[in-house]
Amino acid sequence: MELAEAKQKFIEAWGKLGSEWGINRTMAQVHALLLVTPEALTTEEIMESLSISRGNANMTLRDLMGWGLVEKQHKPGERKEYFYADKDTWNIARQVAKERRKRELDPVIKILDELSKVQGDVSDPAYNTFNRTVTDINKLAKNVDKTLDTMLKAEESWFWGSIVKIFK
Template identity: 50%
Template structure:
């Protein structure tokens, strides 16, 4: 298989994968394109390679920057801006976990905590509801702390934890 074809397939699949995870397909594709690109690419080049409009390229590249998965760069002698992706997959994963935790898990925890406190528990059903909220809170807290540890830890974390399990 030619390199170009392999890259295209990877970009396509990564886009599909992303869209299953609530990430806009084009954003995931742009990320994949930059991940497998040896050199920084200009907005123009991203437009051409993905067959998308200028506006679309601009919007999705900025979203990637917002997620801290891509950085702007300058090339001496060039006026254009160029874009480079973080290529270390562990760093990428940690960054994604960090952002999603902040954007999603925290609001959820706040909501649960609030409902747990505010709800009237006069009926049996009320007590059941409160119990469910307490379990959810316990779960969210455990997940939160574990993910924090993962984000703070070095790239070996997953392997280490894996080895521990293997040797049990």
């Protein structure tokens, strides 16, 4: 397989996986492109390479920076902005986990906390089922939250070392 073809396949696969996990396909593709490119790219080059419009490229790059996955670079003596992706897989995973926790998990936990407090008739099965389900999910969510918290602070080697020890 040619390198060019392989890059293409990687970008496609990453885009598909992203869209299955609630991440805009284009955003995942731009990220993939930057991941397999050694040097920083301009908006122009990204547009060209993925056949997307200027507006789309601009918004997507802004989002990627918001996720902490891509950063702007300025080359001395040039007006153009260059974009570069961190290529450390562990950093990427941490960054994504961090953002999704903040944006999605935390708000849900807040709601579950509220719903756990709802009072009702203990002899009512409808109430009992509701209460048990909500408090159980709340517990799980908080466990995940705490686990992520520790993971985000951890060093890669330490983390995988520990995981491997447990799951053996």
